[in-house]
Amino acid sequence: MKLVMAIIKPFKLDEVRESLTGLGIQGLTVSEVKGFGRQKGQTEIYRGAEYSVNFLPKVKVEVVVADDMVGQVAEQIQKSANTGRIGDGKIFVLDVAQAVRIRTGETDADAL
Amino acid sequence: MKLVMAIIKPFKLDEVRESLTGLGIQGLTVSEVKGFGRQKGQTEIYRGAEYSVNFLPKVKVEVVVADDMVGQVAEQIQKSANTGRIGDGKIFVLDVAQAVRIRTGETDADAL
Amino acid sequence: MKLVMAIIKPFKLDEVRESLTGLGIQGLTVSEVKGFGRQKGQTEIYRGAEYSVNFLPKVKVEVVVADDMVGQVAEQIQKSANTGRIGDGKIFVLDVAQAVRIRTGETDADAL
Amino acid sequence: MKKFMSFSLLALAASIATVGFTKSASADVSIETAFIFNTFSFAFHGALVMWMAAGFAMLEAGLVRTKNTTMQLTKNIALYSIAGLMYWVIGYNLMYADVSGFFGTPGPWSAADPFDAEGMFIGDDAAGYGAASDWFFQMVFVATAASIVSGTMAERIKLVPFLVFVVILTGILYPIQGSWSWGGGWLSEAGFLDFAGSTIVHSVGGWAALTGAIILGARKGKYNADGSINPMPGSNLPLAALGTFILWMGWFGFNGGSQLAMGSAADVVAIATIYMNTNLAAAAGVVAALILTGVMYKKVDLTMLLNGALGGLVAITAEPLAPSPLLSIFIGAIGGALVVFAVPLLDKLKIDDVVGAISVHLVAGIWGTIAVVFSNADATIGGQLTGIVGVAVFMIITSAIVWFVLKLIFGLRPSEEDEALGLDRAENGMEAYPEFGRGSQTI
Amino acid sequence: MKKFMSFSLLALAASIATVGFTKSASADVSIETAFIFNTFSFAFHGALVMWMAAGFAMLEAGLVRTKNTTMQLTKNIALYSIAGLMYWVIGYNLMYADVSGFFGTPGPWSAADPFDAEGMFIGDDAAGYGAASDWFFQMVFVATAASIVSGTMAERIKLVPFLVFVVILTGILYPIQGSWSWGGGWLSEAGFLDFAGSTIVHSVGGWAALTGAIILGARKGKYNADGSINPMPGSNLPLAALGTFILWMGWFGFNGGSQLAMGSAADVVAIATIYMNTNLAAAAGVVAALILTGVMYKKVDLTMLLNGALGGLVAITAEPLAPSPLLSIFIGAIGGALVVFAVPLLDKLKIDDVVGAISVHLVAGIWGTIAVVFSNADATIGGQLTGIVGVAVFMIITSAIVWFVLKLIFGLRPSEEDEALGLDRAENGMEAYPEFGRGSQTI
């Protein structure tokens, strides 16, 4: 199993979720994060003082999938989260050694 | 070392923490997340319009433990977070290559 | 590639970010978390009732770097986040199997 | 037939008689004492109505999404300010000065008080009052109408065209139609009665908002292709509740002050009766919405209770004095109930009214205007409908023209990206709650 | 002995004399002018007390946890509305109409004003006032009593049984005990004095809340098995502070309006003195709580300062006119201090009072009622205790019965799961701050 962790623009979340359920994914977990990257925040003026916004709001999607799904999942995320503009985010894939469904105690593939 | 990442129902957090300290675990990290899964949100009505709540509040517990503890840790979490109802969540185990305690610079097992 | 995940004290975030950009790191992702650890929360009194604060605010920094950077990155974080007092936090290193830049589809080292 | 004000005091005295009390013939209250009471009533009740500006600001800030909250506050404080300036520059005189039938005489307002050259009081009329107090009281009303527009069109109209619309609404459109009735023009002659403005203030704002909402279109993502609705819940319900309580309190000024005098026992009894009826109608609106949403949805929708209170208040506004307590309760309950049905109906028509302002101010306003006939013997269905329709036609046509012209000149909507980002970042460059949740700039 | 109102004006005039001023014998203020002042005083001060409904709503919304905030707002706007309707349907007359000694004559209120058939003013009493203004002023008081209950029992009582209790409290229980004192019944004959309602309003709410809290039990998880307490901090302290400021402001209406007249120099001086004393007592309550929490806990507990202000206000309510400034400061300071000690004491007794309402309204209310003897020569310890105990016995027994019946019929508590989830989702189906933190629906 693999954990696919994607950092995306917040307003793309619904599209990403739909593209993943289209692949048969049944669950995923989302968190609010702040991203620092090549995409520089706008320069804003607050009460006459200029400053640059370093951290931009992003959403982190974490989804654990069977090894053979990783390719499609990453591809779907990459497509559906893409706007072509800087700051679209990243996808990272990590190994998962074990999975358990808390309700039933099922493990690994059955737990997803 | 392993990172045990558990997605649980928020109101189970205290029980989970207590069950882990019972095992001698000295630290863990918690974040607020939203979960999408088999457990469908209720259909709510807001100002006369029906809609279904897709994302439900969950809590993510992350705890890094020595390899030989993984089994007990996962078991304790599974027990203490269990309500038997859909949406109880998941436990994922990932490999950790290295750990450092920032205060002292101690590494690996000593860092936990 | 490796995912370096650091749990630090919130007010150290800017220093950590600067020390990493000093190493040429171009991106990182940050989230708000709560930590439970050896550092016990103060005992507070709310409306006459004493209680101990179990969970303290921490910040989680996640940065994916090429394998050869891991040593320096961990070192820089350890230095810049250090106050020498209990609760400074931890650094965990995890393996990353794959990375994709959503905007361009570039992968692995090119994606960072 | 009320609010003729400075320009038709005799008609006023006559109209008061019709609603149950005449002024005392015994010269028990001296002319100057009455003058003080009357003037103070305008000033005090006007301050209460000014407070409604805060109520609208809080209600709307609570019912929009976080990313548009700063903008909603900006619009509200700006519109109140613009209304206050425009009504001095041109509005008041256009509404009340030498009304010809269809409008008055544009130009800046100036005071004329009953003092001689040495500053001695020379008033000779127990219905007299200070000119500035009347201006102040009339001014705060016009801001109310503009607040309605800001609520409906929230989250997707750019600041500049919105403010230009407010300039025209408060300086020209509102005063012109106001001159027809309160200014003594053709509608007052047609027998149209609207004590404190269910039509003249609330529906006017409602029509402008409805026309605007149709021309502007819904927020992106609000209505799905399959006809289903995507609720966008208000971000801060305590603020919305606070706003409603503020409006409720301010409404004592809105309706009570519209008695336009406090210098006699009859007037002050009228004011107290208005307070009572206003409160009963609002309470009935809440209870109606409570029962309806509880029964229909099995859950009690707080936002509907808040709108219900306002629906009750708007409904009683056309005639807050004459009804018995029981009739006030009835009028308010229907007002609240109408809101509960109108809100989803507008959604079905894909008219996106962010805070429910059309349902509250227009729908309940029409109901209240008609309900005048239940208690005021001088009112006729014909007269009331004439007023409702007359104002509707005028406001729909003129606001449509203004909105289209503004669309041509400035464009009404922000870019899709700016709308997604939120107007706070796009047009204010700042967030309402920068440290909460994902909006934080400090992490 | 105050607030006899329409039904015992002579007694009233007599009682005013006892507190330091008599009405001017010179006919300097005409009967009609006095009538206007008196009526306006009720209307104006009543509007200020109405505003206290917003204060309670904000205070309670700020002191509950986020997940119960929408419900707390719902309860507050609903209870104010219900109180306003019930007091018309039955409450006012039960309290003031032909009081037999133990209660009045139930039935809807209706107005009787001193006008002849032509609407001419025929008042002949300088203490006269418009009937509706009096109704309005009395009505807003009953809502205050109900707000106290909602605060104590927050976060764990279902909406429906709570609202049914409010119906009974505001329509029947409050009016019955009120008839004993302000209605001229047996307590007023026993010499019990409670100027603006430390006992008659605040303790009444407090007893109902205490009884309810015991029957209902504590919030799940509040008290640990080992006797330790698990604080559940209020979710929004700015709201709580706002609520306190609103209540403070509204209290000028609560106490000042309870002079029941403004038509003479003596009355208006009494009102001004009441404003001053009320403010001094509140300020002293804050400072007492500031010093006490600072010294005892080494940290200053804002929620105690807020409660301290209210404790001072409740304490001065039984006699806000007669005390000197220094005595007012003393009464208020003790009121604030009592709250600081009562809050943890109740926790030790495992009585879960979410917002501290029992400490504020009941404990400081008893203190204030007793403190009347320090400044009012007509008050006796015996008379005051009779009132405190009489009201206590009545309220404890009747509310216990009502709570038990409601428990049988509806059940009082939500399911454990619903309580854990929060009443907002369980009974309102919506969140107070849907976009903040983990509650967000948009992510």
Added chain:
Amino acid sequence: MKKFMSFSLLALAASIATVGFTKSASADVSIETAFIFNTFSFAFHGALVMWMAAGFAMLEAGLVRTKNTTMQLTKNIALYSIAGLMYWVIGYNLMYADVSGFFGTPGPWSAADPFDAEGMFIGDDAAGYGAASDWFFQMVFVATAASIVSGTMAERIKLVPFLVFVVILTGILYPIQGSWSWGGGWLSEAGFLDFAGSTIVHSVGGWAALTGAIILGARKGKYNADGSINPMPGSNLPLAALGTFILWMGWFGFNGGSQLAMGSAADVVAIATIYMNTNLAAAAGVVAALILTGVMYKKVDLTMLLNGALGGLVAITAEPLAPSPLLSIFIGAIGGALVVFAVPLLDKLKIDDVVGAISVHLVAGIWGTIAVVFSNADATIGGQLTGIVGVAVFMIITSAIVWFVLKLIFGLRPSEEDEALGLDRAENGMEAYPEFGRGSQTI
């Protein structure tokens, strides 16, 4: 030359004549009726000014960062309470009792009302009023001055030294300088005119705040070594907007009540005119800030609009009666514009004013004081500058001494760690929004 109050009523009557109206010679309003109006005006307008305490609390709570919000609320409710006690203990008499020229006679205030031993009204002056009402009205002003200090020095001053400063400011410094003008001392003899306190209240607070801010230093991290500024955005803009609306409303009391009488047609017309002018100036301040920030920054800065409203209000405060509407708009617009420029200027000088209070209350206050010469023929540039400079010198020197002494005794700043942690946790031991975002204790 206004506000001589109890101790110089003749001078007062004379001064009213200068601002455009004389009292009616016809004995149309009886002495007692006038007494009631005058007293009620103080009580009513005083209650509105009391409400400004809530306004400052909300404005400041909205403009500080979350981690200092509880402390900011604590400071605000505590300072209002302390002001109210100190002004009774010593302040009022120091300001108004037998003023020698440089200060009055310290000691607790006590009432002297025109009643004989039987409580009969024996007033013989149409400008009479109840003593307590005057005390109440004067008291609420002193709290305003203290609120200004709390806003500027927020987020980095410890509670105890701040509160001790408030004790001295409200008990001694404010009353001494107030005795010079409103108390009838040397400044009033020098022809200095300040109707409602642009200098006497607002600049006084402003100078104390400026002196304090310089001595205290900026918040850690606010100014970078390279001269750039690190904005620390306010955490809750709806609260800040609410606070501004509250202040706006309260200002009708602040300026309107400063007419000091309502017992004649001339007085009530003056009050109404003041309401109008006050509103026009505030509106103009908003529009000025709207246009300026829109043009200069391309984005509209809501916090500047809020400050702009207050700048307009402060500017009109020195003379809210005499100006024409157009002049009021001009005075307010310049007041708002000055704020927009002063805020970044102070930042350039590395003077850290958290809520913009120095720009609003001091800069616009000086402007308003000078602008009196445009409309009040009795005012001279010389007299106005004498007042501005005299108050400045006194306040800078005395507050500097007090701040330095407090620094020696208590230290002014929390430890760096406490400042980073936030004063809420360090000194209150609680959070303002414990459940939102990273501050949550429940997770």
